[in-house]
Amino acid sequence: MSGLIDGAVGWPAEFAAAYQEAGYWRNETLGELLREWAQRYGETTALVSGVDQIGYRELDERANAVAAGLLDRGITQGDRVVVQLPNTATFVVLLFALARIGAVPVLALPAHRRTEIAHLAGLAEAVGYIVADTDRGFDYRDLADEVTALVPSVRHVLVDGELGRFGGQPGWASLADVAGDPTAVTEPVDPAAVAVLLVSGGTTGKPKLISRTHNDYAYNARASAELCGVTAQDRYLVCLPVAHNFPLACPGLLGTLGVGGTVVLCPAPSADVAFDLIERERVTVTALVPPLARLWVEAASWAPADLSSLRLLQVGGAKLDANLAGRIPETLGCHVQQVFGMAEGLLNFTRLDDPAEVVQTTQGRPLSPADEIRVVDRQGHEVEAGAVGELLTRGPYTPRGYYRAAEYNATAFTEDGFFRTGDLVRRLASGNLVVEGRVKDVINRGGENVPALELEEHLLTCPGVAQVAVVGLPDPMLGEAVCAAVVATADGRPTLSSVRTHLAERGLAQFKHPDRLIVLDELPLTAVGKINKQQLVVRLRTERKRAATQPVDPLAERRTSHS
Ligand code: OOB
Numbered sequence: 001m002s003g004l005i006d007g008a009v010g011w012p013a014e015f016a017a018a019y020q021e022a023g024y025w026r027n028e029t030l031g032e033l034l035r036e037w038a039q040r041y042g043e044t045t046a047l048v049s050g051v052d053q054i055g056y057r058e059l060d061e062r063a064n065a066v067a068a069g070l071l072d073r074g075i076t077q078g079d080r081v082v083v084q085l086p087n088t089a090t091f092v093v094l095l096f097a098l099a100r101i102g103a104v105p106v107l108a109l110p111a112h113r114r115t116e117i118a119h120l121a122g123l124a125e126a127v128g129y130i131v132a133d134t135d136r137g138f139d140y141r142d143l144a145d146e147v148t149a150l151v152p153s154v155r156h157v158l159v160d161g162e163l164g165r166f167g168g169q170p171g172w173a174s175l176a177d178v179a180g181d182p183t184a185v186t187e188p189v190d191p192a193a194v195a196v197l198l199v200s201g202g203t204t205g206k207p208k209l210i211s212r213t214h215n216d217y218a219y220n221a222r223a224s225a226e227l228c229g230v231t232a233q234d235r236y237l238v239c240l241p242v243a244h245n246f247p248l249a250c251p252g253l254l255g256t257l258g259v260g261g262t263v264v265l266c267p268a269p270s271a272d273v274a275f276d277l278i279e280r281e282r283v284t285v286t287a288l289v290p291p292l293a294r295l296w297v298e299a300a301s302w303a304p305a306d307l308s309s310l311r312l313l314q315v316g317g318a319k320l321d322a323n324l325a326g327r328i329p330e331t332l333g334c335h336v337q338q339v340f341g342m343a344e345g346l347l348n349f350t351r352l353d354d355p356a357e358v359v360q361t362t363q364g365r366p367l368s369p370a371d372e373i374r375v376v377d378r379q380g381h382e383v384e385a386g387a388v389g390e391l392l393t394r395g396p397y398t399p400r401g402y403y404r405a406a407e408y409n410a411t412a413f414t415e416d417g418f419f420r421t422g423d424l425v426r427r428l429a430s431g432n433l434v435v436e437g438r439v440k441d442v443i444n445r446g447g448e449n450v451p452a453l454e455l456e457e458h459l460l461t462c463p464g465v466a467q468v469a470v471v472g473l474p475d476p477m478l479g480e481a482v483c484a485a486v487v488a489t490a491d492g493r494p495t496l497s498s499v500r501t502h503l504a505e506r507g508l509a510q511f512k513h514p515d516r517l518i519v520l521d522e523l524p525l526t527a528v529g530k531i532n533k534q535q536l537v538v539r540l541r542t543e544r545k546r547a548a549t550q551p552v553d554p555l556a557e558r559r560t561s562h563s
Helices: 013-021 028-043 057-070 089-100 114-123 141-148 215-225 247-248 252-258 271-281 289-303 322-332 356-361 406-412 452-459 496-505 533-549 554-559
Strands: 043-051 053-054 080-084 106-107 126-134 156-160 172-174 196-199 209-213 235-238 264-265 285-288 310-314 335-342 345-349 372-376 388-394 418-427 433-438 442-447 446-453 466-475 480-489 514-521
Touching: 028 057, 028 215, 028 252, 043 057, 043 080, 043 089, 043 310, 053 057, 057 089, 080 089, 080 247, 089 106, 089 264, 089 322, 106 114, 106 271, 114 141, 114 196, 114 209, 126 141, 196 215, 209 215, 215 247, 215 252, 215 345, 235 252, 235 271, 247 252, 247 335, 252 264, 264 271, 271 289, 285 289, 289 310, 289 322, 289 466, 310 322, 322 335, 322 356, 335 356, 345 418, 372 418, 433 452, 442 466, 446 452, 452 466, 452 480, 452 496, 466 533, 480 533, 496 514
Parallel strands: 043 264, 080 106, 080 126, 106 196, 126 156, 156 172, 235 264, 235 285, 285 310, 310 335, 480 514
Antiparallel strands: 043 053, 196 209, 335 345, 372 388, 388 418, 418 433, 442 446, 466 480
């Protein structure tokens, strides 16, 4: 048994004891849980992945064999291994195989590339890197080759599929050859030890890692499943990348397996692929980010599919527009649930029996009775009821620090262990939270503060605007100018003057109106599919520079129209 890995921050003993006492933590590891589920649910289908159907017992056996194979290769308790796999059964087998030997997966997303993977592997001093051979036209073996050159701690590269030109290279193996005698897997794993390292969703700076223990993550999944009423009859579709906390454990894959349901792995979140699977596999629950929810709603109106099995669509990861929330039940024929969560822990959900107004206009309330919430002003004092402030939190599944980030933790957490989420919220009398933006997502326009989310919500009501992201761009006069990047509706032609007129009619103060409006075909997205403002700013700045040096660029004109 070993405690937390070096660099992970746990809970103070008195809190740990209280969480145990209250039954949130049950001294269980993910590896043992799968064994229990296999005993309980036996031949029931646990996973559907392509043409494969895998029962609980078989999943357990596969995880055992791979666990033994990893041990044979010298991967052992406390070792970190970067796992970067698409939504396949292999991901699930590895998650449990690593859990069984107490090794810790660093859950990278398929969209990550050299910069992110080398950073994460280096930060975690990973000993291994597990990839698919190729996926969606990208060769992950070439990436692994680059990463091993950059991060010397990575000694093992395990490939799901063909080794190709790397066959015979020391340290490289095909996962098909990673199997051993399961009786070799004997060393117990500490439930208080780290089960997974999640990648932070923050869009500023380098990604950080969040250590989640077996105890806390098992609770996260179990309590979420209970809140969502997930049972053995449910069939959960993993559309978002499975390595993201939302589809993995909120309740996602782990929550569904815990109750004996079936998890269907979807290779891509697009409506055409997902709708076919929903119809064929009679999917009942799934989770999306708002940009995908919008695409699904649009697709359902022109490409009818049989989605009658779907009972619940969870939407989270970024603010869901109330109007779109209202359209989901009528177009997709299911309940909608808002989920405001974070890899750092805290999860808020609207409840299944909440009135439509709460479901459409709030981001829900905390999952656990032990979640502690504070809404504070810049000085750290609690704001008046209903006022906007920064959300601080601590609780049984919110760790007390980022992994290996002592200096950053000193400001990211209060002295008494509350995590400063950086999210601006209002807490309603009902306890529900309304997200009002990010602390740092405020544009300083000539000394006046323009909260980006507030303006975005107004802009979404303008005729012709389908999607929007508001960012600040450097400006010699104002310091920062307010720039709205919009995607137009099929028949819409929004211009700077049309939206300014509309915003004035809505009574929005003039200083909050955009200084520039740029119409784009699409907005850049993050690895999990949220709008990526960091990338948008880079793109807008580069285009502006190019426009300044090359007055006529017909191609750029065609791609984007500035008004
Ligand atoms: C989820 O996790 P992350 O770690 O990718 O991102 C967390 C951040 C939050 O701090 C917040 O700024 C934003 O994403 N966010 C939302 C939101 N859900 C997340 N902002 C507004 N409304 C929402 N509903 O994104 C995540 C993790 C677990 C479950 C769901 C989402």
